[in-house]
Structures are given as structure tokens and as C-alpha cells.
Amino acid sequence: MKKENKVTVYADLNCPYCYALNERLVHLNAVQAVIWRPIEHAPDLHAHTFTKKDRQELVSEVDDVKAKAVDVALGLPNSRLNSRKANELLATIIRAHPDKAVNFRTAAYRALWQRGEDFSNPEILEQLLASCGLPNLQVISSAKDDLSEWQCAWELGQFARKIPSLESNIGFKILGLPPIEQLKTFLLDGKTHITRFKDAACAASARYLIAVISDKQSDWQKPKLLEAISCCNFYTSVNEFLNSLSESSNVDLIVLNSLKQDPLATIRQLKNLTMTQYIPVVLLLNEVSEKIQIDAYRAGVAEVASSSDNEEILGHRIVRQLHFKRYTDKLYELAHIDVLTGLPNRREFDGSINREWKRRMREKGTLSILMIDVDGFKAYNDTYGHSKGDEVLRRLAEVINSCVNRPTDLSARYGGDEFVLILPGTDTEGAKLVAEFIRTQIAVHNIKNISSPVRPYVTVSIGLAEANKTTKMSMEEFIAVADMALYKAKENGRDQIIVAD
CATH class of the missing domain: 3.40.30.10 (Glutaredoxin)
Structure with missing residues (x-):
């Protein structure tokens, strides 16, 4: 039956x-x-x-x-x-x-x-x-x-x-x-x-993006299992692929297909670069020996296969790697993205400020941060309820994030009702312009707040600190200085920007 x-x-x-x-x-x-x-x-x-x-x-x-x-x-x-x-x-x-x-x-x-x-x-x-x-x-x-x-x-x-x-x-x-x-x-x-x-596609949909590095595009035959769920970009060399990458690139898988250049050297090159080290690599060869498999796995490859393997089996192996990539991306998001606001969380901020601080010291450059706190947020929650308070944090996060456009800038939720911006290569004057833009944009949104002693709408106080080539303090002291400037802004009447001494 x-x-x-x-x-x-x-x-x-x-x-x-x-x-x-x-x-x-x-x-x-x-x-x-x-x-x-x-x-x-x-x-x-x-x-x-x-x-x-x-x-x-x-x-x-x-x-x-x-x-x-x-x-x-x-x-x-x-x-x-x-x-x-x-x-x-x-x-x-x-x-x-x-x-x-x-x-x-x-x-x-x-x-x-x-x-x-x-x-x-x-x-x-x-x-x-x-x-x-x-x-x-x-x-x-x-x-x-x-x-x-x-x-x-x-x-x-x-x-x-x-x-x-x-x-x-x-x-x-x-x-x-x-x-x-x-x-x-x-x-x-x-x-x-x-x-x-x-x-089947809708415009909001996003397919897996596979980068195929192959001497000839015609040498790559995409398994049918991948037709509905992925698109491929083709490159004739690893350098051409790397030159195409940017901070916003979202490559899910790299396929090295029968390259004339040394595949092991290519794998090591990809695994040694920050932008590609976590992207799974599938190596396809005309002939696969035990030695090449061992060497490839030691170099960091995710899969080794023969280009003559059964098409469906190869498709399943690639889909498995794509599935695993999605799973790890989701875990990363859970670990590094604030659930309420969608901004990077404190853990992501800690890693980013550490990297930017080291880069500033290495390049003897300039780095500014903004510490932003919602004025009278506890009173707002007491007046309107925590669900409305959560909505305010989401709206403010959207406004703050929309005010920074450079890929090197980072806006994050620091904790509670406090946000932070990292502005690499930005001096005090430039950071003040960003801070004032954020403050005025929040005012333009006119989020009603009858509990505020400052304005009839939600406002923020901002503390600003700059580090440059003459700065002697540590990274931790730098953050603390910005935080002290923030609290001075609140003590001085709120809804204002204070620059650290």
C-alpha cells in the first residue's frame, strides 16, 4: 500500500x-x-x-x-x-x-x-x-x-x-x-x-555564492543539485579572486578546479588571509592520490574529490559543506550580534577595538570612539513599559547605524542602553560631526518621552575620545576616558556631546 x-x-x-x-x-x-x-x-x-x-x-x-x-x-x-x-x-x-x-x-x-x-x-x-x-x-x-x-x-x-x-x-x-x-x-x-x-526566486532571497577558481570556465560542470540553490562566479587565478573581494563580500564556498598552479600553495594562501580563512575550500583534481589528500587536508581544505566522481555524490558533498558553513555563520551571529538591536554586541566590539588599536599603533594613525547613552532610559521604561523601551533601543540602533557609512566604522551595543562607535582614521573634529549628526537625527525622529527632564522626546548624551600618534595611554584607559566624557555630558545637563580632555 x-x-x-x-x-x-x-x-x-x-x-x-x-x-x-x-x-x-x-x-x-x-x-x-x-x-x-x-x-x-x-x-x-x-x-x-x-x-x-x-x-x-x-x-x-x-x-x-x-x-x-x-x-x-x-x-x-x-x-x-x-x-x-x-x-x-x-x-x-x-x-x-x-x-x-x-x-x-x-x-x-x-x-x-x-x-x-x-x-x-x-x-x-x-x-x-x-x-x-x-x-x-x-x-x-x-x-x-x-x-x-x-x-x-x-x-x-x-x-x-x-x-x-x-x-x-x-x-x-x-x-x-x-x-x-x-x-x-x-x-x-x-x-x-x-x-x-x-x-522560484524572490528578490529578498539570497543564493549560496560559490567562487570557482579554474583555468577554464568550461572545465567546471556544476552538479545539478546546486542549480537551484547557488550561483557561481568564475576566476582564472586565486589573485583575480582575491582582488575581487571586499568587506561586504559573502562567498560561501571556494572550488579549486584542476588548477595548473600549485593547489596546496593556493590553499595555504587562502587559509592565511583573514577574509578567506573561514570559507570552506573544495579541491577538485583530475587524479587524487592518498598523499595529495593528506597534504590538502593538512593545509586546511574541506573536501578533496576527483573531477570524474559521480555528479550527484559530488553535489551532496558540496551541499554538506554549504550547510555546515550556514550553521557556523549562524553560530557566529548568535555569538557576535546583539539579538535585540541587530548591531554587533560587546564581544564583537572588544575584538574590533583591539584590532583597530593595534593598527593605529602600527600605522601611527588616529582613532576616535563615541560612547552614547540614552538619557533617562530607566524612567522611560517605568513610564511606558519594557516592550516600548526595547522598541526605542531598536529604533536608536537603526538611527545610529545609518549615520556611519564607511566599511571600517563600527556601531555596536555596548550594554544596556549604551551604544559605542569606532571611527578609525578620524580625529576629534570629524568625530564631533558624526556625534552631532547622530544627536540631531535622533531628535528628528521625535520619539515621545514625557518622563524626560530634558526634552519631550528621547535624547542621548555622547562622550568622545581621540587617540593619535602622541597618545600614551592604553586601550583600556582610552575607553575609560570616553566613558568619563559621557558621564560628564550627563552631569552637565544631558542631550549634549563632551570631548575628553
């Missing part, structure tokens, strides 16, 4: 591809054949200003879905929405009222993608709940845990990052919005041909 197929769908309410997928499932009367797991492709997207570029990407996505799914009615919403509350309610319904989950999910999708309604608005959400026979529904405590578990399963699963994903109970996967006949086959059999990424 054939085992019943069940498909798990990881989908985002903010994604038009996921909306179209849900509409097709409704049309096929196949909603009961899937296990729906609401996730967010870009959890921090709504926290940032919706820019002209974001608008262009949204228009492009909607046009693409219209072209791929002419059977689906689709409008253009004004922006991306904060889907967190809607997802929490959907998770609650999935657990407590599973018979209503499809109705609410479909109602939320249609509200945004057909009528352009803002389901982050509590009134709109209440209307959607009432239409499903669930007025005044409250989020249950386990809903957030469920969402976190599903988000983690999706992020760490062997999918492309930030892309609609389906997985059958027999282990096969399909990505994004497949053609309708392919969707039928997958729902029925639990497997189908691999979907090309171009049939």
Missing part, C-alpha cells in the same frame, strides 16, 4: 511567491496535503526604512509572479509589513484551532496581496480573526516557541537561504513557486524534477 505523502511548506506572509503558492493549493483543493510552517524570509526587513530600492524589488517580484502565475489575482501592496503578530496568531491557530488555520492564512494573504491591507494593524488583524470565527483570539505562550523552532528548521535546513521551500515526507525538496503541473506531481508523489532557481 502506497504511503500517504505529506509536504511541509515553509512560507512567509510577506512573500508574493508564497501567496501564489497558497492560492494554487486552494485551487487544487490540496491544502490538507501540506503542513504549513509560517516563517520570515527576512525577519529584520520591516525594522528598516522602506527605501526606493526596496520598492523596486517589490514591484519586480509582483511582476515576476504575475508572469509565472497568470491564474492568481495579485495586487501591489504599499510596502513590506511587520508580519510578526500575524505569524504568532497563525501559529496559535495551527496549534489550538487547526481547522481554522487555512482560512486565516488565506485571509491574511489575500488582505495584503489582493486588497493591499496592512495586517500589522491590530484592527485589520481583528477583522481577519472575526472572519474566521475567532474574535478576540489571544496569542498562546507556545506560539512564539513554535515559530522559533520552525524558523530555525528552515534556516538550518538544506534549502537555499531566504527562499520559499517545500519538503516531502520521503525527503525530497522543491524550491519556491513551481509550475502548477510540477506542484501536482510533487504533492502526489513527494518528488519531482529539480526546480531551477529562476522559477
